[in-house]
Amino acid sequence: MPFREILNRLMTPGERVLWEACLARSACEYRKGEDMVREGEHPRVLHVVLSGWVQKYKQLPYGRRQILAIYMPGQLCDLDLFTVERSDHSLAAVRAASVAEISRSDACSLLRRCPNIPQIFCWSELVAAAVQREWMISLGQRNALERVAHLLCEIYVRQRGVPDPGDGECDFFLTQWQIAEATGLTQVHVNRTVQELRRRCGVELGQLRLRVPHFAELAAIAAFSPNYLHFGEAGAGVDRVAPLFETSDMPMFAGLPSERDRASPLQLLS
Amino acid sequence: MPFREILNRLMTPGERVLWEACLARSACEYRKGEDMVREGEHPRVLHVVLSGWVQKYKQLPYGRRQILAIYMPGQLCDLDLFTVERSDHSLAAVRAASVAEISRSDACSLLRRCPNIPQIFCWSELVAAAVQREWMISLGQRNALERVAHLLCEIYVRQRGVPDPGDGECDFFLTQWQIAEATGLTQVHVNRTVQELRRRCGVELGQLRLRVPHFAELAAIAAFSPNYLHFGEAGAGVDRVAPLFETSDMPMFAGLPSERDRASPLQLLS
DNA sequence: ATCCAGCGTTAACATGGGTCAAGGACGCGC
DNA sequence: GCGCGTCCTTGACCCATGTTAACGCTGGAT
Numbered sequence: 269m270p271f272r273e274i275l276n277r278l279m280t281p282g283e284r285v286l287w288e289a290c291l292a293r294s295a296c297e298y299r300k301g302e303d304m305v306r307e308g309e310h311p312r313v314l315h316v317v318l319s320g321w322v323q324k325y326k327q328l329p330y331g332r333r334q335i336l337a338i339y340m341p342g343q344l345c346d347l348d349l350f351t352v353e354r355s356d357h358s359l360a361a362v363r364a365a366s367v368a369e370i371s372r373s374d375a376c377s378l379l380r381r382c383p384n385i386p387q388i389f390c391w392s393e394l395v396a397a398a399v400q401r402e403w404m405i406s407l408g409q410r411n412a413l414e415r416v417a418h419l420l421c422e423i424y425v426r427q428r429g430v431p432d433p434g435d436g437e438c439d440f441f442l443t444q445w446q447i448a449e450a451t452g453l454t455q456v457h458v459n460r461t462v463q464e465l466r467r468r469c470g471v472e473l474g475q476l477r478l479r480v481p482h483f484a485e486l487a488a489i490a491a492f493s494p495n496y497l498h499f500g501e502a503g504a505g506v507d508r509v510a511p512l513f514e515t516s517d518m519p520m521f522a523g524l525p526s527e528r529d530r531a532s533p534l535q536l537l538s
Numbered sequence: 539m540p541f542r543e544i545l546n547r548l549m550t551p552g553e554r555v556l557w558e559a560c561l562a563r564s565a566c567e568y569r570k571g572e573d574m575v576r577e578g579e580h581p582r583v584l585h586v587v588l589s590g591w592v593q594k595y596k597q598l599p600y601g602r603r604q605i606l607a608i609y610m611p612g613q614l615c616d617l618d619l620f621t622v623e624r625s626d627h628s629l630a631a632v633r634a635a636s637v638a639e640i641s642r643s644d645a646c647s648l649l650r651r652c653p654n655i656p657q658i659f660c661w662s663e664l665v666a667a668a669v670q671r672e673w674m675i676s677l678g679q680r681n682a683l684e685r686v687a688h689l690l691c692e693i694y695v696r697q698r699g700v701p702d703p704g705d706g707e708c709d710f711f712l713t714q715w716q717i718a719e720a721t722g723l724t725q726v727h728v729n730r731t732v733q734e735l736r737r738r739c740g741v742e743l744g745q746l747r748l749r750v751p752h753f754a755e756l757a758a759i760a761a762f763s764p765n766y767l768h769f770g771e772a773g774a775g776v777d778r779v780a781p782l783f784e785t786s787d788m789p790m791f792a793g794l795p796s797e798r799d800r801a802s803p804l805q806l807l808s
Numbered sequence: 809a810t811c812c813a814g815c816g817t818t819a820a821c822a823t824g825g826g827t828c829a830a831g832g833a834c835g836c837g838c
Numbered sequence: 839g840c841g842c843g844t845c846c847t848t849g850a851c852c853c854a855t856g857t858t859a860a861c862g863c864t865g866g867a868t
Contacts, residue, residue, distance in 0.1 A: 308765075326671070326675055328675065328679055328761075329761055332679050333679075334674060334675050334678045334679050336671050336674055348664055348667060351660060351664055352664065352768060353768070353770075354765070356668050356671065356672075356765055356766040356768070357671060390621060394618055394621055394622065397618060397667065397670075398626050400667075400670060400671070400674070401596070401606050401626065401627060401670070402626075403674060404604060404606055404670070404673060404674055404677060405596055405598065405604050407674060407677035407678045407722065408604045408677045408721070408722030409598055409602050409603075409604050409722060411854075411855090412854075412855070443814085443815065443816090444815075444816065445814095445815080445816095451678075452677065452678030452679060453855075453856090454855070454856055454857080455815095455816090456817090456818090456855090456856075456857080456858090457854085457855055457856070459816065459817065459818090460817095460818095460855090462816095463817085475864095491598075491599055495578075495624070495626055496626040498622060498623070498626070500623075681824075681825090682824075682825070713844085713845065713846090714845075714846065715844095715845075715846095723825075723826090724825070724826055724827080725845090725846090726825090726826075726827080726828095726847090726848090727824090727825055727826070729846065729847060729848090730825090730847095730848095732846095733847085745834095
């Protein structure tokens, strides 16, 4: 269950129409590497990936940069930026990407009309935060082989879902240099590592495509466990989260005056 | 302006009484290293640090662990856990710590009665997420000296605020082994690094206390810039965020039916 | 057809930080 | 006062990863 499916599952058909219309209306095209938000700017719009991938990154004195997150179609990139005066990071297209830029007023009217939308936002942020924590584990504790293997596993599972329906392929838009920036390694060493993975479990990392003939082997190298993606819960989320907060069991919404509207799960964001 | 001051600034006196009462009522004591939430558990309460520090961490196969975040008095540790079925990380005391454990129903009634509380939650989460991104930079891009220096700068500024009123001291509850777990280094190498910092800029890392006689020098080594802590904004936050969302300018709340109550800034969390 | 930029590949060499092992200082319980 | 555990310190050694510098392939622009 890739991210898009979760989106669809969480929305009513009517909401989906509104949502898609809003996205389509504000779609923008970016070229590879082009910035959408730059560190220090005051952010004015909310970015939602339509196609391609988007990277959140920080630039460091003298050239190096760290990629902090990768956003895939359907994901919200920068919900936090609405509360913040100056962004502390940048946002750019990984390759050519299409991105919806929702203005504050559009976001406002969406929220007014679609009670399930906040829930979407909630899951999006929740998963993004969990992924970020897992990246910290890679950066701090895993060696090069494990880091790259883990990143490939994550990207594969985020697109294909788990359990995997199976032909072992998915989109892959990062260059080896970008893998290096995400994993805190050198481009040269990423190259060595990718070759090792090719040798050990037949991973193919080609033009825009990742092939993983034996996912289990790759996952074993990375000690990859998809729990942190909270996928199973997102599936259940529609049924579980929504009723819960109608019955005033969820602390943040219960007691808020908006109960009849079922707005607000967003308040639970991490 | 350390975190506690921000808390006070954001609350009305009446709210502060309720808040403090709620914290006091549910206070728990933990010994050094004792777990409050363990990975895989279903989280039932919200943890707020009263005194001492709290660490969020993940345990890895064979012994190593990564500290993901450090929470100081006043901070909320795990707002996200309310939405999640099973926690993907653990929470433990750094040293002996006192922690309030707010039940869902208590959190609920707090939110009902204190319109500014969600705002507090919002800032807490926002800053926590920004700190986490900065830690990724350390783990991915900085060398040992820069990592440790940066951590010391952050801990100093988070307690003392910036600009610093000045005598160059603050609490410091981490052992060198815990610094190692937070920075992705070895305890042995942290020791070497701390000595280097002692030599280079007179940093003293003693029993429960950190002394930084020349903060500027330490900050220079780390290339430390406190922007990511969003401190200035938190000061302004009371005046700016609140009116903004009353005038329906903030997308997430504007249009929500609860406007007369001024609930909901939490919706903007990242 | 030619050029060029971007990307992947390779090799020789350098080094930051890990590993292992031992010892010392301090504080705490008995 | 003794013993023990926790934390800090030190030294010798070594490996994973960084550095530098080529080279070649490919695809797009002219």
